[in-house]
Amino acid sequence: MKNISLLGATGSIGTQTLDVIRTHPDKFRLVALSVGKNIELARKIISEFNPELVSVQSKEDYDQLKLELGAATKISYGEDGLVEVAVYEKSDILVNAVLGSVGLFPTLQAIKAHKVIAIANKETLVTAGHLVMEEAKRQQVLLLPVDSEHSAIFQCLQGEHDKDIERLIITASGGSFRDKKREELVGVTVKDALSHPNWSMGAKITIDSATMMNKGLEVIEAHWLFNLPFEKIDVLQHRESIIHSMVEFQDGSVKAQLGTPDMRVPIQYALSYPNRITLTSSERLDLAKIGMLHFEPMDLDRFYALKLSYEAGKIGGTMPTVLNAANEVAVGAFLNERISFLQIDQLVEKALEKHNVIKHPDLDTIRSVDLETREYINSLL
Ligand SMILES: NC(=O)C1=CN([C@@H]2O[C@H](COP(=O)(O)OP(=O)(O)OC[C@H]3O[C@@H](n4cnc5c(N)ncnc54)[C@H](OP(=O)(O)O)[C@@H]3O)[C@@H](O)[C@H]2O)C=CC1
Numbered sequence: 001m002k003n004i005s006l007l008g009a010t011g012s013i014g015t016q017t018l019d020v021i022r023t024h025p026d027k028f029r030l031v032a033l034s035v036g037k038n039i040e041l042a043r044k045i046i047s048e049f050n051p052e053l054v055s056v057q058s059k060e061d062y063d064q065l066k067l068e069l070g071a072a073t074k075i076s077y078g079e080d081g082l083v084e085v086a087v088y089e090k091s092d093i094l095v096n097a098v099l100g101s102v103g104l105f106p107t108l109q110a111i112k113a114h115k116v117i118a119i120a121n122k123e124t125l126v127t128a129g130h131l132v133m134e135e136a137k138r139q140q141v142l143l144l145p146v147d148s149e150h151s152a153i154f155q156c157l158q159g160e161h162d163k164d165i166e167r168l169i170i171t172a173s174g175g176s177f178r179d180k181k182r183e184e185l186v187g188v189t190v191k192d193a194l195s196h197p198n199w200s201m202g203a204k205i206t207i208d209s210a211t212m213m214n215k216g217l218e219v220i221e222a223h224w225l226f227n228l229p230f231e232k233i234d235v236l237q238h239r240e241s242i243i244h245s246m247v248e249f250q251d252g253s254v255k256a257q258l259g260t261p262d263m264r265v266p267i268q269y270a271l272s273y274p275n276r277i278t279l280t281s282s283e284r285l286d287l288a289k290i291g292m293l294h295f296e297p298m299d300l301d302r303f304y305a306l307k308l309s310y311e312a313g314k315i316g317g318t319m320p321t322v323l324n325a326a327n328e329v330a331v332g333a334f335l336n337e338r339i340s341f342l343q344i345d346q347l348v349e350k351a352l353e354k355h356n357v358i359k360h361p362d363l364d365t366i367r368s369v370d371l372e373t374r375e376y377i378n379s380l381l
């Protein structure tokens with residue numbers, strides 16, 4: 001039996017993680033969880049899973065839930081609450097499915113507390129991958145990727161040696177607007193952008209997928225998780241999202257991981273690693289029915305956010321922190337209909353141009369650069 005702590009229980013990854021736990025009560029037990037603002041759903045989750053510790057985002061929700069829940073459930077809130085869930089003493093593994101760079105500090109604390117980490121929260125690795133990987137190495141803690149592409153690469157690498165890797169090939173669906181030229185994106189709506197061709201995901205990552213920032217974040221995430229230079233990380237457009245990513249080795253052999261797009265596969269692989277467990281409810285891959293898979297090179301002028309991400313990643317230091325923070329605020333502004341779709345990567349570029357990189361930033365530096373970037377983008381809205 002593995003005891004699980006879950007950050008972001010009410011989200012897309014969070015609820016699919018709950019589905020995996022629900023399906024395998026003999027293998028997994030939810031002991032601690034955090035939610036943001038969705039208290040309605042939190043009540044249902046608490047009543048079904050009976051966790052020992054619950055954290056909410058605001059003091060108001062904390063006060064309300066404290067009145068409702070009995071003494072058997074400990075309640076907490078804010079960043080302290082996220083950390084308490086992340087390091088909860090009875091948990092064996094932390095699933096980090098919270099959204100955004102708010103996940104960084106709880107991740108670092110969980111590593112220090114020697115928790116295995118199943119990491120979906122890519123913004124944490126983009127913001128400060130060096131701090132996370134250094135701490136994981138120092139504490140000898142296992143970091144298991146949940147993002148579908150990174151899980152695919154991780155699966156392809158089982159039984160292989162790092163020295164034999166020639167390059168990673170991360171696949172990209174192309175997102176909601178993949179068949180539109182850049183000039184055709186003037187005036188696209190939030191509703192259009194939220195209509196992903198293959199995956200049902202949270203709003204922020206769906207917009208990131210449409211701008212191709214998601215792939216940019218994933219390139220930086222892969223750089224840290226697999227300790228490879230950006231020159232060895234390629235992106236290939238693959239509209240079906242059947243091949244979740246590939247690894248090419250020095251002998252020219254290429255390994256790929258395939259499957260129908262269902263995030264429960266990488267989630268449960270991280271939870272059951274190094275074993276596999278059944279997933280009966282997922283539609284099985286039928287290649288004869290699919291017939292054809294398509295591949296196209298990435299056009300970095302069309303998908304400008306990907307170009308910005310490679311540039312920020314290669315410069316390193318605080319540049320990826322700025323890229324991520326600017327993008328988080330810009331995507332939020334687009335979702336609130338305060339800016340247009342095309343302004344998202346334009347604002348990110350402005351933040352990158354304005355920033356003087358700081359090499360080898362510590363946690364305090366990362367946090368202040370993150371905050372300053374958010375303030376700068378907000379001042380432009
Ligand atoms: N969805 C997917 O298929 C995939 C997601 N990922 C990554 O996983 C992470 C989560 O994505 P996804 O599940 O789609 O996102 P969602 O928006 O669906 O869920 C985000 C979760 O984080 C909580 N949350 C948000 N902000 C805060 C905050 N400031 N403090 C505390 N809790 C907060 C939300 O709470 P509430 O809703 O209660 O407010 C919710 O539980 C992201 O980093 C994403 O890039 C990676 C691969 C695939």
Ligand SMILES: CC(=O)[C@@H](O)[C@H](O)COP(=O)(O)O
Nearest residue numbers: 147148172173174175209214
């Ligand atoms: C499910 C998942 O991992 C997402 O990150 C997904 O990959 C988004 O798809 P695209 O960014 O390829 O459109």
Ligand SMILES: [Mn+2]
Nearest residue numbers: 147148149218
């Ligand atoms: Mn992904």
